[in-house]
Amino acid sequence: MTAHTTAHQTNFQKLIEKNHASVSLRRKVTNAVMLSVTGLMTILALIPLFWIIGYVVYKGGQYINLDFFIHTPRPLGMEGGGVLNAIQGTLIISGLASLIAIPPAILAAFYAANNPNTPLGVVLRFSTDVLSGIPSIVIGLFAYAIIVKPMGHYSGFAGAVAMAMLMLPTIIRTTEEMLKLVPHTLREASLGLGAPEWKTSISVVLPAALNGIMTGILLSVARAAGETAPLLFTALGNERYDLGLIIQSGIAQKQGFFEILKRVFDQPVDSLPLTLWKYAQQPYPERIEQSWAAALVLMIVILLINIFTRLWVESRKRRLQG
Amino acid sequence: MDNHNENQKSKEQGKAAMNKMEIKDLAVFYGKFRAVTDIQMDIQTNKITAIIGPSGCGKSTLLRSFNRMNDLTPSARVEGQILLDGENINVPGVDVVDVRRRIGMVFQRPNPFPKSIYDNVAYGPRLYGVRRKNDLDEIVEKSLKQAALWEEVKDKLHQSGLSISGGQQQRLCIARALAVEPEVILMDEPASALDPISTLKIEELMQELKKEYSIVIVTHNMQQAARVSDYTAMMMLSKEGERSGTVIEFDDTKAIFTRPKDKRTEDYVTGRFG
């Protein structure tokens, strides 16, 4: 290196050599200090997370057993009983809400990504921002006014609509961002082969962005599944809700698929956060315990949604990247 | 076609037979900005025509106007004539899809679709209604062979197009373009993202392909232009006024590199530009 051929050393090189020891010591010390500070902060930030998880597992774990997953609630004073109704409710409400929210959200995101500067594109972006800022309890109230009131009764369907409205803005936003990340030349390659715009969007752009879109949807579903407020005046809660019984009796009465579907969604339904919220207010230690257990089940359900989506995304990534 | 056009056609018959495309008085605007101006250029059948020039002089812009790709840029407007087999394709009412089928494009970065190798190549033919599996199999094999990729991928046609190397991906993109049986292939710096060996493969491939197709290639690599092309168009920004790009010299590749007429061409090809 030139640094050692002293004859040709510039002033700068001499200076570097002279200060080498002190500069490098200072660099090492700063590095060590910064590393410990950021490390400490990371640990501090993780404490509440693990505290919450640990506490819920500790409190809920004491009560949880198989019965808790496979039985509907029993009256107070009776042994056993579970939250099957709430687990089912959470799943069917989140499922229906996803069905309601995802298709329009993705189409809207395509529009916004392809036409960012048109008036409609700007309005869309502004409204998704506004919508995502609306408190979930207000959305619940709105669903009450437009669905529960006219229909005359609470229902899982109304809950799903409220939850869908909650999911809409996040899905639109993340999908739009993911679509924008798809390289422009990929679209052009398809259009250049003579494909129409819609075909390009569906068979080239969407698959290219699908991993990110799925992750976005997952986050918003997991978020929404944990919400209580939108379901308070919509799904209401129903301790005797049992999907298995509904389907069985439907089949026994020779009801068609759609009649059974109507029964599934057209009556009040419970959900895990609702159960948790209701039980936690009751003065009975048994209900409080069950409320902790419900919290644990809710966390497990959300974790499972997370894990399945992540596995799916990973396997798809591997398939694509070989 | 009106009479006048017919006349002109027969008059130029001898020459037109050799010219796959003729560009006349072409100018491209982005909004008010005149990016490219006053282009006169012939693309000869079964030859490779290179477009060289410094960054930003409008090479891509020019190339993209050849197959109406600039239609996809809302602010872009193309003036002048682009004749494909004597017929102006830069007029309203022309079937753009058909133009793009006849004039294929290969991009700077390999951009296979997130689909299997097979589905990448079959994408174009399917758009034009080829559905039978036997027909598609045949097209896929033929195109991959033409792109000199068949031997390397024939056992993994149903693996993702993204799972192969960058150089293979670029040949896959060429196969994808070939699958719709174009007549002209436009390549915008097709090897600039590739390693030297993959680049060489693409260059050899081009020599094969020109037997059946007319090729236009944009490149920053002087040696590449000298090695592969038959004709070279030198583009440069006009010094005065709007600073639009234009072709300052268009000639045999040999002439451009050994006895350029324009001083600026000479400076550029010898690396003294700047």
Ligand SMILES: Nc1ncnc2c1ncn2[C@@H]1O[C@H](COP(=O)(O)OP(=O)(O)OP(=O)(O)O)[C@@H](O)[C@H]1O
């Ligand atoms: N979509 C666009 N909108 C507005 N101006 C553009 C657009 N695309 C290119 N331009 C401008 O047109 C001019 C020519 O650009 P072009 O990309 O054709 O140059 P190029 O010769 O291909 O450059 P490079 O060698 O860097 O690829 C540049 O001034 C560029 O800024």
Ligand SMILES: [Mg+2]
């Ligand atoms: Mg370019």
